[in-house]
């Protein structure tokens with residue numbers, strides 16, 4: 001510090017080289033001066049009087065005595081005055097020492113300040129400055145002495161390049177600075193850069209006596225911090241702008257709310273989703289207010305009234321505090337977004353919104369179609385199941401699970417057809433699989449994968465289903481199972497009835513074609529076969545023969561042995577004749593009372609003759625007694641035969657019968673017990 005004089009030689013500053021007199025208080029100084037002047041006056045008076053006495057200028061002795069007394073008195077007073085002066089000097093010394101100590105203390109206080117302090121008098125000359133001020137001047141600090149003019153000090157600093165901002169135009173800068181200084185109150189604090197990078201904040205204040213007190217502090221750290229802060233802010237702003245640009249470029253809606261739930265960022269895509277809220281982006285509205293405004297502007301069509309709106313807001317606030325999985329919302333009529341919200345680390349909320357209108361409406365339509373399909377399936381009176389290409393159940397109705405005795409928890413989409421079958425096998429549902437479960441399963445699977453038509457499937461409890469499966473275009477299988485238990489039961493009963501009927505019919509047919517008495521073919525069967533064989537012979541030109549065999553004198557037999565014996569005789573004759581028919585196509589029939597016919601397809605005349613003779617011989621061998629026959633004691637036959645070797649178009653059954661009958665008549669007429677054979 002320097003004070004009032006040029007004695008300062010170091011940075012601490014020095015006291016001015018003034019005497020004690022300059023340091024004492026003005027009253028002490030005045031008192032000392034008065035004493036000094038009074039003493040001097042007394043002594044001067046004594047010298048004058050003594051000089052006058054010595055020169056004999058006072059002739060009168062009394063006058064001389066009076067003057068001598070006065071001189072002595074005056075000397076005594078002067079002595080006292082000197083003593084007082086000495087006392088006052090000592091007091092002044094003490095006072096000066098105290099003032100010096102005070103100055104030292106003030107110096108130490110000023111030097112201890114972390115600020116440069118300088119006082120310029122009304123003439124702008126340096127009065128005092130502390131060490132911190134002198135440090136600013138560095139190498140030229142020795143020129144800064146009390147009494148130096150501010151302008152000189154300023155020019156010294158500029159010349160020493162201590163003020164970089166003045167380097168562009170030193171003189172102009174100096175003049176500007178001087179002008180500023182004249183009105184420091186208007187200027188306000190000055191921020192000054194120093195060459196070593198230091199920044200100082202200078203405040204100048206004009207005091208009441210016209211002096212100017214200036215103090216400055218090192219604000220380098222503050223400036224640097226402020227610079228860093230500005231740079232950081234700039235970087236943050238750039239980052240925010242880049243983020244904003246990036247967020248704006250996102251194809252999805254983005255919005256950011258701060259910890260107070262105020263909207264701080266929203267991108268273009270989100271604004272496009274909520275065009276009715278475009279003007280809110282810069283107003284930092286609360287989320288709840290955004291919802292209310294959105295509703296007021298028609299953005300939440302599904303919310304009908306205020307109560308529902310507040311309930312919706314409360315629910316959304318809860319969701320935002322504890323975000324769950326994404327959810328889909330209708331933001332405008334017909335427009336849907338999927339909302340994905342997350343809490344940020346600083347307590348805010350970030351929301352991403354994806355327009356899913358197309359997918360959502362498509363999915364809704366698909367779900368509606370699926371529901372309709374399910375409704376239709378459920379309404380089916382039959383059990384229905386649809387399996388995909390991998391044989392997994394896609395859809396089925398309740399009747400399906402009921403039909404197969406499965407609970408609905410088991411028959412769910414995804415279960416395979418094989419699993420359904422095995423489930424049924426385990427519960428003994430398929431009686432057809434008993435003892436051969438795997439083989440039955442393989443057959444059923446094969447039929448299922450390649451359905452060729454309805455399959456009748458037996459179920460436990462004598463239940464039956466008709467399984468009608470079809471391949472779908474995508475490789476799956478759609479199947480309808482109809483409960484046909486009642487139908488099958490009826491069919492089974494009908495089949496049994498039919499079997500009985502067939503048996504009866506066969507029996508009837510047999511009876512209608514059979515002769516009751518002998519068991520041989522009757523006349524009706526004989527006529528039918530004869531017509532058929534004639535037709536065949538005509539077609540193929542194959543030979544055919546017919547024999548008519550009549551028991552001789554059978555009336556007499558009846559008359560002699562009785563009618564029942566006659567019946568028995570006829571049965572025995574029939575038995576003999578049956579034994580003579582050797583070929584499969586031969587037919588032995590009873591065509592009248594005691595008359596028989598033997599149809600012999602493919603027989604030559606000789607073969608027919610041999611057949612007839614064989615019959616006669618067989619009857620002879622049977623030796624049936626006839627008690628009243630003129631030709632023999634045994635029952636005999638007369639046989640009329642006809643044989644057509646090469647049948648032509650004119651071959652008729654009636655004609656054959658007629659010619660055979662003519663031959664038989666001839667045999668009777670010729671004496672009976674003989675064969676007459678005609679060949680055509």
Ligand SMILES: Nc1nc2c(ncn2[C@@H]2O[C@H](COP(=O)(O)OP(=O)(O)OP(=O)(O)O)[C@@H](O)[C@H]2O)c(=O)[nH]1
Nearest residue numbers: 551552553554555556558562563564566567593594
């Ligand atoms: N027991 C019995 N007799 C029958 C049956 N059908 C026909 N007759 C009898 O057979 C007899 C046939 O007599 P006819 O036509 O005169 O011939 P026949 O006595 O055999 O004399 P020829 O044929 O000329 O040798 C009749 O008396 C019939 O009553 C029958 O089913 N049972």
